[in-house]
Amino acid sequence: MTPREVAALLAYVVKLDPRLALDDQAAAADRLAQWCDLLSDVPATAHGWDAARTARDHIARSPYRIQPSDVSRPWHAHKANTMSRHVGTFEPTAHPEIDPDDDTGNAYVAALRRERLAVASGQRAPTTHRALTAGPAAAEVERRLAALGEYMPPTVAQALARYRPQRAERERLAREDAPDPLTVACTWCNAPEGEPCRRRAINPRNQQTRYRASSKPHPCRVEDATAAYLARRNRQEAHA
Numbered sequence: 001m002t003p004r005e006v007a008a009l010l011a012y013v014v015k016l017d018p019r020l021a022l023d024d025q026a027a028a029a030d031r032l033a034q035w036c037d038l039l040s041d042v043p044a045t046a047h048g049w050d051a052a053r054t055a056r057d058h059i060a061r062s063p064y065r066i067q068p069s070d071v072s073r074p075w076h077a078h079k080a081n082t083m084s085r086h087v088g089t090f091e092p093t094a095h096p097e098i099d100p101d102d103d104t105g106n107a108y109v110a111a112l113r114r115e116r117l118a119v120a121s122g123q124r125a126p127t128t129h130r131a132l133t134a135g136p137a138a139a140e141v142e143r144r145l146a147a148l149g150e151y152m153p154p155t156v157a158q159a160l161a162r163y164r165p166q167r168a169e170r171e172r173l174a175r176e177d178a179p180d181p182l183t184v185a186c187t188w189c190n191a192p193e194g195e196p197c198r199r200r201a202i203n204p205r206n207q208q209t210r211y212r213a214s215s216k217p218h219p220c221r222v223e224d225a226t227a228a229y230l231a232r233r234n235r236q237e238a239h240a
């Protein structure tokens with residue numbers, strides 16, 4: 001807290017507990033200096049923390065006159081609790097300025113420290129999400145991407161996406177663990193599993209029938225795939 005914030009806090013506690021009022025100017029200045037020193041590492045407000053409320057709660061509950069430690073001790077307990085909940089998961093997309101191929105990794109370490117410091121000082125909420133690296137959801141995504149075959153670096157896949165929209169769409173659905181219509185055959189156009197739906201096109205010149213791949217699956221196929229997906233998910237949950 002800055003001296004100004006400490007002075008405001010002192011004025012507030014004196015108002016709540018008039019026994020704390022000091023008539024002597026010199027004594028008041030001494031007390032302010034003492035509080036400023038002892039509360040220099042305690043913020044006035046932070047995530048889930050308010051020094052004034054802590055002081056108020058103390059005065060409301062305790063018959064003893066409030067001491068600076070009655071504010072600093074709860075702050076350090078609050079900070080320890082926050083840090084125990086902060087798992088430190090690093091979200092690279094929140095730091096586009098960091099080069100992932102940096103030789104030393106210094107920028108990454110510095111960013112990690114800055115985040116930790118911000119959490120410790122209450123400037124930001126703790127990160128409580130661990131990266132999704134295990135569990136049935138992650139395993140299911142792995143299984144589906146593996147079933148689609150051959151790994152391709154994401155950057156390459158992205159560059160090729162517009163030349164193979166069907167494939168890009170299936171990969172997107174797999175990553176989001178959403179139903180993929182192509183996992184079932186279409187009962188409307190009889191397109192087999194893994195192949196796109198097709199439209200019949202009749203050539204007006206020779207009346208020959210041809211099939212053209214359609215970019216969108218037929219609605220009944222989407223319904224069937226969703227039902228199959230939900231059934232599989234229910235089975236997995238029953239086993240879990």
Ligand SMILES: [Zn+2]
Pocket residue numbers: 186187188189190191196197198217218221
């Ligand atoms: Zn179809």
